[in-house]
Amino acid sequence: MTTLITGATRGVGRALFETYAAAGEPVIGTHRNPPDAALAAKGRWLRCEMTDPAQIRALATALDPAPLDMLICNAGILLDRNQPLATGYPPELWAEMFAVNVTAVFLTIQSLLPALRRAKGARIAIVSSQMASSSRASGGSLIYRASKSAVLNLGRNLATELAPEGIAVGIYHPGWVQTDMGGPSAAITAQAAATGLAARFAALSPATTGCFETWDGQPMPY
Numbered sequence: 116m117t118t119l120i121t122g123a124t125r126g127v128g129r130a131l132f133e134t135y136a137a138a139g140e141p142v143i144g145t146h147r148n149p150p151d152a153a154l155a156a157k158g159r160w161l162r163c164e165m166t167d168p169a170q171i172r173a174l175a176t177a178l179d180p181a182p183l184d185m186l187i188c189n190a191g192i193l194l195d196r197n198q199p200l201a202t203g204y205p206p207e208l209w210a211e212m213f214a215v216n217v218t219a220v221f222l223t224i225q226s227l228l229p230a231l232r233r234a235k236g237a238r239i240a241i242v243s244s245q246m247a248s249s250s251r252a253s254g255g256s257l258i259y260r261a262s263k264s265a266v267l268n269l270g271r272n273l274a275t276e277l278a279p280e281g282i283a284v285g286i287y288h289p290g291w292v293q294t295d296m297g298g299p300s301a302a303i304t305a306q307a308a309a310t311g312l313a314a315r316f317a318a319l320s321p322a323t324t325g326c327f328e329t330w331d332g333q334p335m336p337y
Contacts, residue, residue, distance in 0.1 A: 117183055117234075119143040119174075121165065121223060122190025124150045126294035127242065130309035131187060132158060145174070145190070165190045165219035166211070175226045182233035185316060188220045188266075189242045195258040209258050216262035221269060231282055238283045240316045241270040245288040245329070250336045267327060267337070274325035283324040287315055290330040303330075 123132040123144030135142040136157035144150065145163040161177050163170045192215045198204050224231075224239060231237040245251055247263035267286050274284035289312060291302040311330035319326070327335040 116185060117141040117143065117181065118185040118187060119145070119178075119183055119227065120187040120189055121145045121163065121219075122147075123160075124148060124154065127289050127292055127305050127308050127312070128187075128189040129154065130305040131189065131312065134306075134309045134313050143178075165223075166214045168222055171219060171222045172226050174223065175229060178227065178230045180233070181230065182235075183227055183230035183237065184234045185238050185240070186224065186227055186231060187240045187242070187316070188223055190219065191216050191242065191263075193256065193259045195256050197255075198257070200257075204258060212258045212262050213265070216259070217265045217269065220266050224273065232280065236281055236283075236320075238285070238316060238319045239270075239273070239277075240312070240319065241266055241284065241286045242289055242312075243267045243270070243286045243327070245335060247286075247288075247327075248336050271325050271327075271337075278321060278324055281321055283319045283321050285315065285319040285323065285325075286327045287312060288327075288329045288335055 118135050120128055120131050122128040124146045132142055132144045142158040143161060144158060145161050147164050150160060161174060163174060192212055194212055195204060195208055220241060243266050244263040246260045247267040270284050270286040277284060289308045292308045293299055293304050308330050315328055315332060327337060329335055
């Protein structure tokens with residue numbers, strides 16, 4: 116089973132890449148900055164700047180004519196911490212974060228759809244966040260929350276559109292993870308998140324398509 120992970124050089128993406136590589140499965144990672152030598156040796160790497168549609172489209176050429184069994188849309192950015200409501204959240208920040216967190220997810224899926232269709236029972240996993248949930252509206256990081264809510268909606272609708280083809284789509288909260296984004300005081304390690312997420316991805320099927328779950332299998336409210 117071949118898996119492709121976007122944003123795989125650090126954090127949860129790196130831990131997922133290492134998890135699949137350790138299992139002996141073919142794994143492909145995308146990077147903006149090249150992986151270190153130890154990580155590079157564990158699988159195949161493709162350069163892809165997630166704000167560049169041309170580089171995203173090139174992923175399809177790199178995979179053709181091979182099938183792709185699992186696509187994990189993991190790449191994401193959080194740049195709007197502590198923005199003041201009255202004077203912060205500039206338009207440029209909205210554009211950049213939505214480009215990576217939403218548009219790039221759609222373009223990646225669109226680009227790799229032929230490869231996913233070449234596999235039998237392909238799966239798409241979208242890493243969102245509990246901050247996407249409308250019932251968890253605690254304020255702050257408004258762009259990030261809006262972008263993760265948008266990609267949750269995107270994933271749910273793609274699940275409906277792809278169901279007739281047998282391609283399942285799941286959306287996931289990775290947990291509060293000890294990464295650059297989550298900070299050192301976060302609740303779980305990147306490896307714990309990756310182990311849990313890999314189990315969720317393995318369980319994803321046409322029967323569960325459209326799910327919104329946590330890394331440890333708990334349903335998330337929309």
